[in-house]
Amino acid sequence: MTDKITKQLLEEGASEVGFSAVTPPPEYSALTNAVSIVVHLSDAVIDTVENGPTHTYFHHYRTVNAFLDRLALSAGLLLEKAGGKYVCVPASQSTQGFSGLFSHKQAAVRAGLGTIGKSALFLSNRFGPRVRLATVLTDLDLSAGFRPMSDKNPCKTCSICTKACPAMAISGKTFEEAGNHILDRAACSTHMKQAYQKIGRGAVCGICVSVCPVGKNR
Ligand code: SF4
Numbered sequence: 001m002t003d004k005i006t007k008q009l010l011e012e013g014a015s016e017v018g019f020s021a022v023t024p025p026p027e028y029s030a031l032t033n034a035v036s037i038v039v040h041l042s043d044a045v046i047d048t049v050e051n052g053p054t055h056t057y058f059h060h061y062r063t064v065n066a067f068l069d070r071l072a073l074s075a076g077l078l079l080e081k082a083g084g085k086y087v088c089v090p091a092s093q094s095t096q097g098f099s100g101l102f103s104h105k106q107a108a109v110r111a112g113l114g115t116i117g118k119s120a121l122f123l124s125n126r127f128g129p130r131v132r133l134a135t136v137l138t139d140l141d142l143s144a145g146f147r148p149m150s151d152k153n154p155c156k157t158c159s160i161c162t163k164a165c166p167a168m169a170i171s172g173k174t175f176e177e178a179g180n181h182i183l184d185r186a187a188c189s190t191h192m193k194q195a196y197q198k199i200g201r202g203a204v205c206g207i208c209v210s211v212c213p214v215g216k217n218r
């Protein structure tokens, strides 16, 4: 089943696919297996994000999120055909403060696809933070596709995103040191809304994505 899902998603345009066991939200407590879907963002677009977002970056961000939602539905329908239940976690939707239904990053890290950077972004082993993620939760057993978690941590001796953040929102500590306190999400959000109101009403920034050396010059 995991080979079939991977093959279908890669053929449809996903960059990477992974599988993991997760703790789902209470309303979906039986759906303890996750499919993580990674889509690589355009390097040409990200490279233009220097001092703030561009209109093209915002459009690309939204298009990739919509594409991820479609890929997630495609995987979900396949899981359903195989007798499972599924729920697609929206690629980009905040339901409680700054959080969504379920952490895409948590599932992708558990699936061995990457780690969490000082910027609080998911860092793909292949593409760094230049990715967007989707997750499908299911009650089907996907353990045949589980891989070990990555032991790479490219942040240890780096502070590029910390220095580049115009909101001074990045603490400079690793996720292992500071957990969810590595980033001042309120400062990040306030800065985006104030500084980039004319681009997507302040929904994106992209500087910490663009400056990160991981995945930059592949
Ligand atoms: S810029 Fe450096 S510190 Fe920041 S996430 Fe990337 S590797 Fe880690």
Ligand code: SF4
Binding pocket: 119, 164, 165, 166, 167, 168, 169, 170, 187, 188, 189, 191, 192, 204, 205, 206, 207, 208, 209
């Ligand atoms: S998105 Fe922009 S403001 Fe927010 S942490 Fe990254 S660089 Fe800072």
